Amino acid sequence: MSAFKIDNPVIEVENLRFYYGDSRAIHGVDIAFPEKQVTALIGPSGCGKSTLLRCFNRMNDLIDISRVEGKVLLDGENIYDKSTDIIELRRQVGMVFQKSNPFPKSIYENVIYGLRIAGEKDKKLFEERVETSLKGAALWDEVKDRLHESALGLSGGQMQRLCIARAIAVNPKVILMDEPCSALDPKSTARVEELIGELRENFTIIIVTHNMQQAARVSDNTAFLFEGNLIEYGLTDQLFVKPQNKQTEDYITGRFG
């Protein structure tokens, strides 16, 4: 793999190995993610891209037969250290899932529910967060007059942007997106992709996608994974135009996957 220089990494991964029970799903991955850029993880189904993504906020901890070896440094601190506060980690590294999953509550309540449960009571802060988060998720103009109506009345694309608003309300540094558009129609997808471009100004984004055009459209850097190995990592423009590796070339030209 060609050395890809990252000047200001937020997350650095060193020799990461991931096991489901006895079988190894990720075989020693080294990768770093630059601040306030969008990095796409691509690869065929089962290549370990989602698993890798979930290593960055220790979501895999919730699977009890899983095991991680190696290091993931967030701002230089290994998040797999014993002293890591997982709750705090997950606040810093937020996540958006494939299917939008708003609570059956009002739009307003959806955005601040996480804060409210975590014990925050300040109404002013809530109002401010609702506005900034919804603006950040490019949803404010569409919903500002019906903040107190149920979120379940929103369209699929709006729900997904609400989930993004919910994630940014906690004020994370990094946002992980696991195939955020795969359940959306093309128009909503375009809207969310546009949003990802805007979010880049304030957040570091790592997005898993099986859609190569999407990766090409939204990301600054792209990493290609295959069978649990990082095959190639580089600037998106370069990787898609002039891949260094034969496997990468085969994949992006559609010869397999």
Added chain:
Amino acid sequence: MSRLLDICVYSWSWLATIKIFLVIGCLLWFLLSRGLPTLSKELFFGDAPVLQAIFGQVRVWDALWPACVGTLLLVLLAGLIAVPLGIASGIYLACYASSPFKRILSMSVELLAGTPSIVMGLFGFALILFLRDTFLPEANTSLLLASLCLALLILPYLIFTTQVALESLADEYQLIGPSLGLTQVQTVFHILLPAAGRSILGGVVLAIGRAAEDTAVIMLTGVIANAGLPHGLFGKFEALPFRIYYLAAEYQSPAELNSAYGTALVLLALTGLLYSGAFALHKTLEWQWNQH
């Protein structure tokens, strides 16, 4: 050919479904026709004056009132014991237990669910015998013991429904809490339980219905025919299902048998009342969850 098969399967499943209405209809009609005429002040309170009977100032003989109170208390106590335990175990199984331990636990719950109620009653009875022989010579079958055994009887249903309700939430729904930086406890209580509340309450309602109707457990653990109103946790008591059993087995006159049908009707109404109470509670909970 396949069209014929289609029609056959359709009609068969239709008939099979209709049979449910038929059975319920016949049952209700039968109970109503025999039981309704017996519903009267006398059925509930016998010769005793109503108000004094209700407040227990006068002893009620050969009537339903003490059995109604007994059954209500029994169900209430069994519920108070079993519901928090059952839901908590369900939460543990769904959200905390590691897989090998979970298998053992689930098997134990299934075993408990498969235990016939008479065995549960025998267990209670044996417990009292043991206590009498050892450190509590005064111990006797009582309302508390019957409630405990009933609680054991309905516990597995509660555990199952809670566990299944929580586990059947979409995977991603289970991950929202952690992804927002909430602790496991916060996730369980503020996201998962409210979302699963509907199904859990359904389980609670069924379990309570089961507790109200069971006769075998209480027969060995403290119910008697003419106990009057229950005198506290350690006293004997009467209960509706036992009264039905007792009247049907030992009636002296057709009128007495008919009063058994009346009693059955009352038990049915009481269970219905419990169900609708639980339903109302469920609606309130859902409304609250959808509000804030």
